[in-house]
Amino acid sequence: MHIPDGFLTPRVWVSLDVVSGSLLALGLRRVSAAFEEKAIPLMGVLAAFIFAGQMINIPVAGGTSGHFLGGGLAGALLGPWAGLVVMSVVLIVQCFLFQDGGAAALGANILNMGVVGSMGGSLFYRTAMGGLHGERRVFWSGFLSGWLSMVLAAGCCAVQLCLSQVVSWSAGLSLIVGIHALVGLLEGIVTGTVLQALSASRPDLVRLDQSRFTLKDGMVWMILLAILFAAARFASEAPDPVQKLLGLK
Amino acid sequence: MTHQWHDSYRHQITPAHHLDPRSKLFVGLLFIAVVLLTPRFTPVQAAGYPALILIAAALSGVRLRLLAVRFLTIMPFALLMGVSALFSHLSHQEWLGMLGKAMCSIAAMSLLMLTTPFPDLLRALEQLHLPRLLVMFLAFLYRYGGVLYEDAVHLERAWAARYFGRFWLRQWAHLGNILAALFIRSYERAERVFAAMQARGFSSGAAGVRLLHFGFSDAIFVCGGLLLLAAVRWGRFS
Incomplete structure (x- = not known):
């Protein structure tokens, strides 16, 4: 899901760099205000944990393998803002050290896996925990958080590629989202199992989240997304993508 | 700990290794931006950008085989584009142009990281505020x-x-x-x-012993890099 450079048009990657950079700056402010000094190295090591967790490859099928992404888990454990910061740090290191994801496309990747993956994951986890009951509710909340965050992140990635007109809307959405809806099941299983195991052995670690998602944060997020989609509208002179997708033009 | 992926060239002694990380970061990111903002490669640009990469690789003592291995990271997207091209208006030239841009970007980032220890890069980022x-x-x-x-x-x-x-x-x-x-x-x-x-008296910030110094060689590198890049991007060769 790490978009390399060259696959997004300049208008798309520049606007996404601005949006993700602003959100990351906001996240850093929130984290430094909400977390104690002691939590800062802990978060750094937790970023290293997500990074190391992504290195373990598990066979999928036909000689291919997959790995854990961790956006939903970071969001569920650390909360929306700290999860965004941790995922951004992981993506920056992957981009610089391993060239996994482009430098110019870093904003797009942070938006997909940090903002949508981690912040979305936090929101889904909280909502599911509030709505579900029973002994396995931590697992199922984690499962939903992992699966939904991956599918939405993949959807976002597909939209960015479609806006850049490098893939068609039908092929892009069906291929990228379809594949990740299946792979996301595995992400959901892993996220749910990790949270279940942690809540059984170290329940104090499952309550690390100290950065609440307030109404003000929601407003800022909505405004930035509105700016993003307004900017994306000018990404090409072709007919409105939604109209094109629906076959209206 | 040894990060084999990027530390294999860390201790080499080449002109590129002696440069200030800030100058390499500036020129590297500018190169990527200029390549990505080029609408469509002319023959001069299609030959010129890789030539700049080759010059930088020669100055860094980096083997081209190592750069080629790193191009594998774009394979999933390249394949997706290839499949999707069957259903879209993406021409072969456009597809090749995208792959070329992706390869230039990966090569530039690889060269930057192979000649710059990560702690030095962190210090540079800190000094860049x-x-x-x-x-x-x-x-x-x-x-x-x-x-x-x-x-x-x-x-x-x-x-x-x-x-x-x-x-x-x-x-x-x-x-x-x-x-x-x-x-x-x-x-x-x-x-x-x-x-x-x-x-040990922890204070926040990047730890490192190397002090960064922007010297004469950095000035030559930045000016030379900008001139070559401008020549490839905007130069008119008949």
Whole structure:
């Protein structure tokens, strides 16, 4: 899901760099205000944990393998803002050290896996925990958080590629989202199992989240997304993508 | 800890290794931006951008085979584009142009990182006024990512030795248990690390002993790089 450079048009990657950079700056402010000094190295090591967790490859099928992404888990454990910061740090290191994801496309990747993956994951986890009951509710909340965050992140990635007109809307959405809806099941299983195991052995670690998602944060997020989609509208002179997708033009 | 992927060239003595990381970062990112903002490659640009990469690789003493291996990271997207091109208006020239841009970007980032130790890059980012908290998280990730990776490999090996031939969906469920164990180890390690850091008088910021100095060679590198880049991008050759 790490978009390399060259696959997004300049208008798309520049606007996404601005949006993700602003959100990351906001996240850093929130984290430094909400977390104690002691939590800062802990978060750094937790970023290293997500990074190391992504290195373990598990066979999928036909000689291919997959790995854990961790956006939903970071969001569920650390909360929306700290999860965004941790995922951004992981993506920056992957981009610089391993060239996994482009430098110019870093904003797009942070938006997909940090903002949508981690912040979305936090929101889904909280909502599911509030709505579900029973002994396995931590697992199922984690499962939903992992699966939904991956599918939405993949959807976002597909939209960015479609806006850049490098893939068609039908092929892009069906291929990228379809594949990740299946792979996301595995992400959901892993996220749910990790949270279940942690809540059984170290329940104090499952309550690390100290950065609440307030109404003000929601407003800022909505405004930035509105700016993003307004900017994306000018990404090409072709007919409105939604109209094109629906076959209206 | 040795990061084999990018540390193999770290201790070489070449002109590129002596440059200030800020100048390399500036020229590298500018190169990527100029390449990506080029609408369509003319023949001069199609030959010129790779030539600049080759010059930089020669100055860095980096083998081209290593750069070629790194191009594999774009394969999933390249294949997706190839499949999708069957259903869209993407021409072969446009597809090749995208691949060319992606390769130039990967090569530039690879050369930057192969000639710049990561702690020096962090110091450069700090001096370029990136938020200190972000730089500190990056430093922690770099320092402990490898340590935790080794832990993860040990856990993976132990798990594989006990689990060969089982149903793969169950393997994924057990990956959750492995990661939970890794998480607890990481957390407890972080607590010990922080206590040790406090004992040594920890203050936030990137740790490193090398002081950055923008010298005459950096000025020549930046000016030369800009001139060559401008010549390839906007030069008119008949």
